Amino acid sequence: MKMPRLTLATAGFALIWAFLILFVFYPLTRIFYDAFTNEAGAFTAANFAGFFTATDYLRSLWKSLALGLAAVATTSVVGIAVAFLLLRYDFPWRNTFSYLTMLPMILPPLVGVLGFVFILGRAGTVNVILQDWFGMGKPINFMYGVHGVLLVETVHLFPMMTLSILDALSRVDPRLEEAAEGMGATGWQRFKDITMPLTTPGYISGALLVFIWTFADFVTPLVLGVQDLLAPQAYLNIVQFVDRRIFRMGIVISALLVLLAIVFVLAARQYVAIKDYSSLSYSKVERKQLSPAKRWLAVAFLSLLLLVSFIPQVGVLLAAVGRGWSLTPVPVEYTMEFFRQVSIETPKFIVNSFLYCGIAVAMCLAIGVPMAWIMGRTKAPGRGAMDALTTLMLAIPGTAVGIAFVRAFNFPLPFLDMTLTSTWLILPLVLAVRRLPYTVRGSYSSLILVHKSMEEAAENVGATKLRTFRDITVPLVWKGIFVGALFSFITSIQEASSTIFLTTGGHEMIPFGIFTFYIAGSQSQAAALGVILIALCAASLFIVNRIAGTRVGGLFG
Amino acid sequence: MQRSKKLFAMLGASAALALALFSTSRAQAPQPIEDELVLITPVAKTLTDPALADFAKYAKERWNVTVKTSALAAGTPVAYGQIVEWKGRPNADIFWGGESALFDKLAEQGLLAKLDLPKAVADSIPDSIGKPKPIALKDPKGYWIGTVLEPYGIVYHPRLYQRLGLPPPKDRDDLLNPKLKGNVAQCAPTRSSSSHATYEVVLQRDGDDKGWEFLRHLGGNTGMFTARSRDVPSVVAKGEFAAGFAVPSYMAFEDRLAGFDLMFVAPKTAWITPEPMAILAGAGHPKAARAFVEYLLSERGQKVAMERGVFPITPKYKVQGAPGSTAEKAVEFTGGIRSYFDADVNNIYDDDVAQKRYEAVNEKYRKEIESVAEELKKKY
Numbered sequence: 058m059k060m061p062r063l064t065l066a067t068a069g070f071a072l073i074w075a076f077l078i079l080f081v082f083y084p085l086t087r088i089f090y091d092a093f094t095n096e097a098g099a100f101t102a103a104n105f106a107g108f109f110t111a112t113d114y115l116r117s118l119w120k121s122l123a124l125g126l127a128a129v130a131t132t133s134v135v136g137i138a139v140a141f142l143l144l145r146y147d148f149p150w151r152n153t154f155s156y157l158t159m160l161p162m163i164l165p166p167l168v169g170v171l172g173f174v175f176i177l178g179r180a181g182t183v184n185v186i187l188q189d190w191f192g193m194g195k196p197i198n199f200m201y202g203v204h205g206v207l208l209v210e211t212v213h214l215f216p217m218m219t220l221s222i223l224d225a226l227s228r229v230d231p232r233l234e235e236a237a238e239g240m241g242a243t244g245w246q247r248f249k250d251i252t253m254p255l256t257t258p259g260y261i262s263g264a265l266l267v268f269i270w271t272f273a274d275f276v277t278p279l280v281l282g283v284q285d286l287l288a289p290q291a292y293l294n295i296v297q298f299v300d301r302r303i304f305r306m307g308i309v310i311s312a313l314l315v316l317l318a319i320v321f322v323l324a325a326r327q328y329v330a331i332k333d334y335s336s337l338s339y340s341k342v343e344r345k346q347l348s349p350a351k352r353w354l355a356v357a358f359l360s361l362l363l364l365v366s367f368i369p370q371v372g373v374l375l376a377a378v379g380r381g382w383s384l385t386p387v388p389v390e391y392t393m394e395f396f397r398q399v400s401i402e403t404p405k406f407i408v409n410s411f412l413y414c415g416i417a418v419a420m421c422l423a424i425g426v427p428m429a430w431i432m433g434r435t436k437a438p439g440r441g442a443m444d445a446l447t448t449l450m451l452a453i454p455g456t457a458v459g460i461a462f463v464r465a466f467n468f469p470l471p472f473l474d475m476t477l478t479s480t481w482l483i484l485p486l487v488l489a490v491r492r493l494p495y496t497v498r499g500s501y502s503s504l505i506l507v508h509k510s511m512e513e514a515a516e517n518v519g520a521t522k523l524r525t526f527r528d529i530t531v532p533l534v535w536k537g538i539f540v541g542a543l544f545s546f547i548t549s550i551q552e553a554s555s556t557i558f559l560t561t562g563g564h565e566m567i568p569f570g571i572f573t574f575y576i577a578g579s580q581s582q583a584a585a586l587g588v589i590l591i592a593l594c595a596a597s598l599f600i601v602n603r604i605a606g607t608r609v610g611g612l613f614g
Numbered sequence: 615m616q617r618s619k620k621l622f623a624m625l626g627a628s629a630a631l632a633l634a635l636f637s638t639s640r641a642q643a644p645q646p647i648e649d650e651l652v653l654i655t656p657v658a659k660t661l662t663d664p665a666l667a668d669f670a671k672y673a674k675e676r677w678n679v680t681v682k683t684s685a686l687a688a689g690t691p692v693a694y695g696q697i698v699e700w701k702g703r704p705n706a707d708i709f710w711g712g713e714s715a716l717f718d719k720l721a722e723q724g725l726l727a728k729l730d731l732p733k734a735v736a737d738s739i740p741d742s743i744g745k746p747k748p749i750a751l752k753d754p755k756g757y758w759i760g761t762v763l764e765p766y767g768i769v770y771h772p773r774l775y776q777r778l779g780l781p782p783p784k785d786r787d788d789l790l791n792p793k794l795k796g797n798v799a800q801c802a803p804t805r806s807s808s809s810h811a812t813y814e815v816v817l818q819r820d821g822d823d824k825g826w827e828f829l830r831h832l833g834g835n836t837g838m839f840t841a842r843s844r845d846v847p848s849v850v851a852k853g854e855f856a857a858g859f860a861v862p863s864y865m866a867f868e869d870r871l872a873g874f875d876l877m878f879v880a881p882k883t884a885w886i887t888p889e890p891m892a893i894l895a896g897a898g899h900p901k902a903a904r905a906f907v908e909y910l911l912s913e914r915g916q917k918v919a920m921e922r923g924v925f926p927i928t929p930k931y932k933v934q935g936a937p938g939s940t941a942e943k944a945v946e947f948t949g950g951i952r953s954y955f956d957a958d959v960n961n962i963y964d965d966d967v968a969q970k971r972y973e974a975v976n977e978k979y980r981k982e983i984e985s986v987a988e989e990l991k992k993k994y
């Protein structure tokens with residue numbers, strides 16, 4: 058490598074690094090600074106000592122770890138079964154199922170859980186029917202408790218597992234399995250020796266994502282009255298600012314969440330680091346025909362799964378159109394009033410969501426695509442660190458990121474008489490930081506599928522670098538970039554955990570609207586916004602599915 | 615070199631653009647009040663929205679200024695913490711609602727601006743209400759002023775009560791009924807300052823030993839500790855739980871207006887808050903903020919508030935409306951009271967005592983009730 062000259066490329070390279078350092082690295086160090094200082098600003102380890110000597114905090118740490126593992130186990134069973142069915146076998150409505158099984162991923166914050174409660178709560182549809190029609194005495198407690206949290210996380214997160222496995226599985230050359238079979242290896246043996254090792258990286262990254270998501274989710278446990286988990290403790294302690302010791306403890310727990318995320322990513326780093334795929338392309342898979350009985354069994358299994366998976370969506374929809382719904386299986390009075398209130402009367406939630414998520418996606422593209430190119434096509438120094446930082450962003454809980462941003466950017470900007478946290482700009486910024494990994498990975502995985510020789514061939518016949526990029530690279534990779542960007546959009550528009558701490562008056566997006574209505578006790582309006590969010594995301598996901606099939610798993614892996 | 619020049623030119627241009635973007639809202643001709651107003655408030659939007667909407671109308675009529683209003687919804691502790699974190703550069707103009715002790719704390723830190731209300735307006739509000747312990751309705755130093763009176767009580771779901779074979783509750787002690795086991799919802803005092811105040815009422819009423827015993831017993835009957843006090847009436851309205859502890863009347867009233875079957879009971883030793891209001895030091899729209907405070911204390915502002923189930927802050931007005939109006943429904947919902955200045959306000963809550971041991975009570979609660987809730991359920 059020659060001495061870098063000040064060219065556009067090096068300037069761009071420097072700008073990317075400036076962005077990463079300013080908006081990823083700096084805020085995260087700030088949260089550790091806070092965790093190791095007291096109110097007077099002196100360094101101390103007392104905060105951590107306080108955490109590790111309190112039995113109830115320790116118990117919430119263990120419970121959170123156990124819950125995370127349990128969620129990995131349940132989503133593995135469901136996710137792997139669905140992935141194998143969709144990829145390897147043929148049965149009626151396979152394509153429809155492949156789209157529908159992605160949908161549970163869309164769970165609007167807060168109201169998604171409420172949707173479960175509306176159907177399965179103590180006064181939910183199921184219990185009301187059991188009590189009123191079948192004379193059952195006491196309601197069954199489906200939801201309140203850790204088991205309810207596990208149910209919600211399983212239904213919400215199994216598609217991530219399915220997509221990760223699907224991605225890994227479709228990169229396994231079926232000839233390897235055929236060869237194994239030719240050597241006499243039967244079902245289980247073949248799976249153990251060939252399929253499993255080849256799909257392990259995909260599985261691990263899916264598992265890590267499920268684990269950390271469950272670990273960091275504070276809304277679901279709170280709605281279900283479970284407070285002795287780590288993430289709810291962090292949230293509850295931080296939002297009560299009055300008692301400064303409890304507040305400090307919240308910061309400490311957030312720092313701990315970040316620390317644990319770093320540990321997990323490091324532990325799994327050989328699996329979750331961006332991959333130089335050994336087999337470059339997806340393999341064409343011959344789907345096996347199932348016997349009629351088995352075929353319908355597959356359909357029955359997937360239908361049952363979807364029935365459970367769509368409980369929250371049905372619950373939210375009923376709550377959005379029902380008035381005063383209490384202790385009846387479905388609402389008695391119906392109205393469109395709530396939709397009118399949250400869309401026509403106050404359109405700002407929807408408008409802001411599109412605006413800020415659009416800007417965030419533009420930022421993701423402007424920074425993420427060049428990053429993918431640097432990682433995939435250059436030997437520039439610091440690529441490893443770049444990858445590490447983006448992988449980390451996948452793993453760090455949104456709550457921690459939001460708090461880190463508040464702590465880090467609440468100072469008056471030079472020349473301007475205002476702080477970054479007081480402008481709306483902070484919202485697209487935090488969203489871009491949170492969702493950058495999807496764009497980077499989406500772009501990278503399609504970039505690496507374009508063999509360098511094709512670009513070299515173009516250059517050999519006299520095309521300039523720019524022209525090569527325009528005529529060869531872009532047409533081949535735009536799908537990956539587009540899918541990555543759309544995925545960044547879907548996940549941005551649902552994001553609540555980081556933005557909730559950063560939203561200022563007049564700049565509320567849909568998830569914040571859901572929170573505001575919920576806080577005001579207007580669950581119906583919150584539900585109406587939830588339905589709108591579900592519809593927007595389902596449409597976006599439909600486009601993703603059309604373009605990329607089920608092969609978006611590389612985004613997480 | 616050509617390239618780098620271009621780059622610098624581009625950087626310069628974008629910096630200038632950013633500057634322009636940020637500073638557009640600055641240069642304006644002087645106006646009687648600013649055209650924007652932002653509240654930060656734990657008061658539910660069912661009260662803040664109508665008040666802000668009517669204020670905008672009023673400002674248009676009086677000054678011909680179109681004011682863009684918004685409210686940042688945040689629980690009392692969050693709002694307080696935000697204001698402290700803003701360090702005198704607030705993103706809001708007005709802090710509305712919560713405990714007056716917190717307003718005093720903010721004033722001590724220099725984070726509130728003096729209200730400087732016209733004397734007639736300030737004098738129309740009595741210094742305090744209630745016996746034997748008076749509840750202050752305004753700050754003698756002039757940093758905050760009460761806006762409405764709001765009692766805290768218990769809520770219950772009548773149909774669920776019937777199903778459980780229970781008579782309607784009359785006071786807090788009725789929530790200890792064994793038939794209610796697992797059917798009470800409450801918010802921990804560590805999470806909600808209004809819950810904290812209600813806990814203090816119990817502790818100050820019964821003394822430490824009996825008081826904590828009551829709270830432990832209540833913990834044993836509790837089916838859910840909600841994250842926020844506002845969730846308590848919500849889960850009871852839905853029928854998920856039969857009774858809720860420490861709920862402000864107007865939040866329960868909104869659930870009633872939304873079509874839910876929900877009842878409110880004000881206990882004998884009620885806790886009443888004056889929902890204080892203050893202008894933040896360094897606020898971006900100080901004139902609009904002052905105009906809003908005056909508006910809310912005027913007859914017009916008080917009338918809007920009364921429609922939402924809270925009570926006037928001055929003896930000058932009473933909750934009154936046409937038969938069937940929401941004001942009349944509110945009177946019926948809260949047991950026939952039209953003004954707390956007509957009623958005997960039996961208050962034993964001493965804020966000085968409460969503030970001195972605020973953290974100690976939280977700590978004891980966390981250790982002896984919250985973290986052993988499962989054991990308490992078995993014990994009682």
